[in-house]
Amino acid sequence: MTNAKNTQTSRNALPTHDEDMDKLVTQAEKQFAHRDQVQLVDLIDANTRGVLVLFPYNPRNVEAGKTYPVMTGHLDTKRVKIPVSAFVKVTEEGREFLSLAIGPQGQNHIGGAVFRQEEQNQGNGSWELAPGKENDRYGVIGKTQLIEGTEDYETVFELRFYGKRRVSGAGVPFIKAQVYPERKAGDAAEAMAGCF
Missing domain, CATH: 1.20.5 (Single alpha-helices involved in coiled-coils or other helix-helix interfaces)
Structure with missing residues (x-):
C-alpha cells in the first residue's frame, strides 16, 4: 500500500x-x-596589467527610477576585453569619484574607483583640482570576498591605474589609464624593471 x-x-x-x-x-x-559560463572577472588577478578606457554614456531610452552609468568602456588585459560601467558617487568627505563595476551584465563583477588629482582646501574643506593636474586620473581596482561566518569583507587583491582625461579627434572626452599590479614594499626594483 x-x-x-x-x-x-x-x-x-x-x-x-x-x-x-x-x-x-x-x-x-x-x-x-x-x-x-566563464566568468570574465576570474581572468583578472593580482598580476594583471592592461588598459582601462572609459567614454561618456548617454542612454537612448531613459526609464524613470533606473540608475545609469555616466561612462562605459572596457578593461583590455590583452587576453580579454572586459566591459566596465562607471557611476558617480561621493565619499564621506564629500569628494566625487567614479565607482566602477567591472564585468559583463549577468556575470560576476569586481569594483574599482576613479579619482581626479585633488587637494582638500584647509579653509573650507572642499576638494579642488591640483594645479597642473586637471586631466590626471588615478584609482584602484579590487576584488573582495566575504569572510566566512561574518558580515565583513577582506581584500583578495588590488590593482592600481593611472592615466589622463583626453579628448578624441571628434571632440569626445574620454579617460585612458594604464592598469598595473599594486607595488608592495621591497618590490620597487622589480616593479620598475623595463619602465626606463
Missing part, C-alpha cells in the same frame, strides 16, 4: 502539460548555462 501511495505521489509531481515541461527544460538550461 505504501509503494502504491508513493507511486501516485510521484506521478502527481510530474508535469502534465508540454508547457510545464518546456518551462522546466528552460529553467534547467539557464541554470547549467550560468554555472558553466
Whole structure:
C-alpha cells in the first residue's frame, strides 16, 4: 500500500502539460548555462596589467527610477576585453569619484574607483583640482570576498591605474589609464624593471 501511495505521489509531481515541461527544460538550461559560463572577472588577478578606457554614456531610452552609468568602456588585459560601467558617487568627505563595476551584465563583477588629482582646501574643506593636474586620473581596482561566518569583507587583491582625461579627434572626452599590479614594499626594483 505504501509503494502504491508513493507511486501516485510521484506521478502527481510530474508535469502534465508540454508547457510545464518546456518551462522546466528552460529553467534547467539557464541554470547549467550560468554555472558553466566563464566568468570574465576570474581572468583578472593580482598580476594583471592592461588598459582601462572609459567614454561618456548617454542612454537612448531613459526609464524613470533606473540608475545609469555616466561612462562605459572596457578593461583590455590583452587576453580579454572586459566591459566596465562607471557611476558617480561621493565619499564621506564629500569628494566625487567614479565607482566602477567591472564585468559583463549577468556575470560576476569586481569594483574599482576613479579619482581626479585633488587637494582638500584647509579653509573650507572642499576638494579642488591640483594645479597642473586637471586631466590626471588615478584609482584602484579590487576584488573582495566575504569572510566566512561574518558580515565583513577582506581584500583578495588590488590593482592600481593611472592615466589622463583626453579628448578624441571628434571632440569626445574620454579617460585612458594604464592598469598595473599594486607595488608592495621591497618590490620597487622589480616593479620598475623595463619602465626606463
